[in-house]
Amino acid sequence: MSHPILQAEDVTKTYDGFRAINALNFYLFPGELRTVIGPNGAGKSTFFDLLTGRAKPDTGTIRYADSDAAPSIDLTDLNEYEIQRLGIGRKFQTPSVFAEHTVFTNLVLSLKGPRGVFASLFHRLDSSARDRLDSLLKLIRLDDKRHWKAGLLSHGEKQWLEIGMLLASEPRVLLVDEPAAGMTDEETHRTGELLLSLRGQHSIVVVEHDMTFVKQISDGGRVTVLHQGSVLCEGKFDDVQSNPKVREVYLGRGKH
């Protein structure tokens, strides 16, 4: 078995005495699409915050591998943009796009490339970048709305745009927080297909509530159940679903 690309070991994070993450261990392998589920307050968003530098763990290590070797880069020392530049992209739970900018500009700003002050002063779009933008716009089905202000898009379209922005930056790891929220069933399904199509080239972690969607994207992949800040269990969707502990803390509450 190869080395994990992302590895969190024994991570703890406390907010005002509340243990949001408690001795968590998590390993993500290259090309994997991992689904993370868990009841509200299980620590899913905090976990993403820790991975992306928005919060620092109290104890434990979070490491990332930028090559095939064992993960060696300590993410806890880095801040948001440094982690992003390493190739870890994140989509937020509530879609966060630049509402005052056009769809097109939103993507341009996310495009992989130099991120420095002077680079952006003298930035020019070359033709290959334009092609890439065009294909992205088609992928997220916003081609005809490329000049719309992003703020005018529907909720679902914003979710897509944000996924598009994520892809534009060509990350190695995608952290996707509730991508299907606010979408119609059809949109949700398409989102699932998109994510599945990315599997392999990218390593993906998806946090989701919608069990139908989880079932769709887990597709033989592993599902991690978080509970009270730690991993309750991990395994194939069916195994997890039949796990009595999971049923007790999560499914047993009547959701699905």
Add this chain to the structure above:
Amino acid sequence: MLRTLSIFLFLLAAAALSAAPDASRARLLAALVAPADQQVAAVRALVGLEDAALVPTLTAWRAAELYLVTTGTASPVPALLAPLPGDADGRLQALAVADGLPVKDPATGQPLTFAPKELKALDTTAPLRRAIRDVLEVAGVADPSPAVRRESIERLGQSRKADHLPLLQARLAIEFSPAVRSALQDAIAFIQLADPAVEVRLQAITDLAAAHSLAAAARFKEQIALPADAPGAASPVELAALKTAVKTIEDHWSRVNFFGNLFRGLSAGSVLLLIALGLAITFGLMGVINMAHGELMVVGAYATFVVQNLFAAAFGPGSLAFNFYFLAALPVAFAAAALVGLVIERGVIQFLYKRPLESLLATWGVSLALQQTFRLVFGPANVQINAPAWLQGGTALYDVAFAYNRLFVIGFAVLVVFGVWLVLNRTPLGLLVRAVMQNRQMASCIGVKTTRVNMLTFAFGSGLAGLAGACLSQLGNVGPGMGQLHIIDAFMVVVSGGVGNVLGSVAASLGIGVTDQLLQPVLGAVMGKILVLFAIILFLQWRPGGLFPTRSRSLD
């Protein structure tokens, strides 16, 4: 009040003049009309003269209120002016120093009346006034008023003349007031510093050290600094005693200053707290940057001014009831500022809850307009606010001074903080306020009338500003520009305390107040203030959310 007092004094003087032991009175009169070059000596010779007219006559002379009255062809008579009973024109009768009787018109035999400017006051010169003062000081040792006695005794002690020693010692034997006794002991010790006997001198040094006399420390240091061969230089034994004494006294005062600084810091912090509390509500909880907050304080201060004038008009400015105007002014100040706040909220701020930075601009416009309104209504000059008697003066404990108005401000700040805490945590309004402040939309979804809550909260914060203004009127000036002096300080307190946290504002204001007062003696007022500002800026680098930050899990 003052007028009654002066009438009383004159009556006293009149009584003193009338009981005339002839020999001493003649000496007094002789001194008054002595030739200019002998006058000082003649006055100095009056020391110890036992004549009831001595003190009133000399006091009047020194104040240029002793007049020469000429009647007909007779030579001018020195006289004091006293009110004529029952006369409304303010004309005064002259009581001759010689016999205490009114000077009469030689023709009609009726008492003559004068206005002060019709008469020539008996001239004095500076050396003469000093001589008069010296005589009065000696006389003052036996004055009925303990305050006068104490002051006279202190002066005699500082003059260090051995000839006053018997007088002081005699007084000590019969003095009963503890404060005057201690002053006497100090004065005696002071004089004894020049005693020929070394034991007496050493004892005097020890006594003064025990009394922590600062004046003594200054003298001791001068003596220590004298070269060994200079006249009056201390012997080695004495020198050691002097050094120990200086150390004892200085140690005492540095302790006093330390505790004094703490108290002053506490009081400065309380002032800051009062100013900032309203802002902690409107800015901290509601997120409105109200640049007119300072002007709301001014509203409170002017309200106090108006209440003061009403009380003065109704009860008279010297009356007992007048002293309670301030208590009546507090609720009025709160209400007035709250009302103005309400108008501002309805008129301007309600449209700007989603645009906090723009509320800054609009309220700045409001503050300009308010300032000009103050100018037009109350005039561009500061208005005069007289503190009620119970807020004047102070007391000292272990030499640390506690001014009553400062003590009041500290106590009042505690009360107001407690009040705010009660309102926010123990009333239905408080619950609604906290709900709305945490999430306006959610609160309105669950049926809270957010408009009303906003209105009331803002009015409440404004009212607190009014209370602060009322308090400040007892400490500083009240004028149209007064609000601008405090606004930045107030914002700094709220920001460094942590927005949305009243407890943070308490801690921050006390911290800033104490730091400022501790820095001031070392760096001076200006650098102290600058340093505090930079410290706050740096502090916020370290804790961007302030002392007690409020965390939020949303992205922006």
Add this chain to the structure above:
Amino acid sequence: MSAPAKLSDVEPRFFTRAQWASFIVPTLVLALLLPLLNALLPADSLLRPSDFTLNLYGKYATYAVLALGVDLLWGYLGILSLGQALFFSLGGYAFGMHLLLMIGKDGQYKSDLPDYMVFLGYKALPAHWEPFYSFPFALAAVLLVPALLAFVFGWLAFRSRIKGVYLSILTQALTYAAALLFFRNDFGFGGNNGFTDFKRVLGADLNSPATRRALYIASIALLAAVFLLYRWLTRAKFGHLMQAIRDGENRVLFSGYATARYKLFVFVLVAAITGLAGALYVPQVGIINPSEMTAEKSIEAVVWVAVGGRGTLIGPIIGAIFVNALKSWATREAPERWLYILGGLFIVVVLFLPGGIVSLPTKFRTFLAKLRRPPSGPTAS
């Protein structure tokens, strides 16, 4: 919602031809024609702008540069800095030092030292003053001193991610502390009186009409240049990033941009340019003193921007000129009431005209459109 027109692409044209014309024509009129008329026409000609007017508009132009900086920070980057008057004054002080040394022996005491130094008993010029004899050095200081302060403060503040209201209040505190410092006589910059009674610049008599014209032209030229520079900045990808930071800094951060560096860059750049405007301001008004750097002055500059229209580049210019012209007029014509006029203006603008004066035509058109169409019918917007 009709499909929005093809508005901004990533690299829109800097200026269309019409825009170039509408930029160049007024600039030339202001920068060349007016001073020319002033110089050539006889004093009693109705067409001749007076020395006083030119001088006044030169001053307004430097204010407009200050306002442009405020707007770049606030309207584009979302940083409401209440410290811009400080940078303006620092530039003014740096240049004032040079001007003060250029007085030479023409001061009150006929000494090489500036008057207040003679008076306070300085024996020699302090070492940090020496280089200010050189015009190029002074010019460099005009740019670098504000930039350096902006760098230190900005680095600390942006690194700690202080933003919004906090940042505004911190800049206000910084300004306040600096003003207090400059008010101190011991600080060595003339205390409350500041610098005044300048005589000449680059050898030319500061009070001659020709020099004043030159200063006026320089102010207009600076304004035009800064306008172009800022326009270029806001049109580049950099400009989009600025606005993105304004609207959602965290998203930009998670897109891999070191937002603190962007903010710092703009903050420092604006500080330097604002300092330059301050340097041009000082010889035109003849005085620089610490009351110019109070928070109040910064807020005034923010108000100009708000009145003119923030988030546009023409708005701050209009606002700065309009508000100051209004103030010049009102302090003469309505000395008792002008604070109401000004205060009322701010409230009205903030409440009813958030887009400022530049949004008036649009508002007016919308209003007309509403009049023409009955309100009951469905509108296309």
Add this chain to the structure above:
Amino acid sequence: MLKKITQTLGAGAFALGALASALHAAETVKVGVLHSLSGTMAISETSLRDVLLFTFDEINAKGGVLGKKIEPVVVDGASNWPLFAEKAKQLLEQDKTAVTFGCWTSVSRKSVLPVYEQNNGLLFYPVQYEGEELSKNIFYTAEAVGQQATPGVDYLLNELGKKKFYLLGSDYVYPRTTNLVLKEYLASKKIPAANIKEVYTPFGHTDYQQIVAEIKQFAASGDACVVSTLNGDTNVPFFRELANAGIKSEDCPVMSFSVSEDEFRGLPTKDLVGHLGAWSYFMSLDTPANTAFKKNFFAWLEKSTVPGIEKKGRVTNSPMVLSYVGVYLWKAAVEKAGSFEVDKVRAALESGVVFDGPGGKATMQKNHHMTKNVYIGETLADGQFKILKSYEGVYGEPFLKGTFK
């Protein structure tokens, strides 16, 4: 874009039109009044505007100057120093005023000085100041340091026998300069440096606890006094704190140079009783000229129609009287010169015109300062000064530093 720029120009044209000067009327002479009517200094300067307008009316009622009526041009300097310079330019270049009466703070004077020199204008400056300045275009009716501070300190030294001096001031040029001179003066009077303490507080300082605690210990020896150059507002917290600390004027008198009758209106005078002041005029001066001045001024106030003018509880003070004196000196000089021309008027003034004003005889000197009386007064509870001592005919000398050895 083009539209936007036309908007800009439109705004400019608006201002241009507003600034265009009115036509001259032949029978009047325009006179500028340049004071702050808003902002922080309005508190003091508004009174000067009032007294100036009164003086003009008084002169106009008697036929004006050289047969011309005075037409005042009142502008608001708004406590904004560059604006002062702008307004001065406007008065000189647009309104062509023959003379300006104005300024209170030194910085406002410094700000307009180059304007007056460049346009060869004429400014009368009425407020006590630090000296160290002499412009051919400014006439200083103000008290120089030698006409206020040194007589005040003389009084403390000679009459009260004080030996320790606590020099307390606001941190700006006037107090700094005054104290520099005073330190030299005290040294020349053999007061050791150790007995002098110099302390400054910022403008608008509100907390004098620390300083008063220090004064209390400084004054423990009984021969100390405070020489205060505290500015305006800050006097209130200072005197409040002083009174509450139990420091009495008998123990440690405060001699203030910036507190006049006008300031007393906003001070708790009870706290100031017995403390001292030094000015070249006190409202309580009992001379026929002063009685008439007060009567006429208050009568004028009663019927004045100036918007927002205060009519009640008004007092007179030294800067007001010196403004008044300035106008009359200017009038006398114009009449002596037979012309409004600045150079001729200046020559006439320098030749030594005299005006017997409410504060006594004032003679303009060649050095643009005035010889005048100086009075030392003690504060009474009713906000007036009781005159303790007068120094007559004190010469006005702006350059005092270094003269006391």
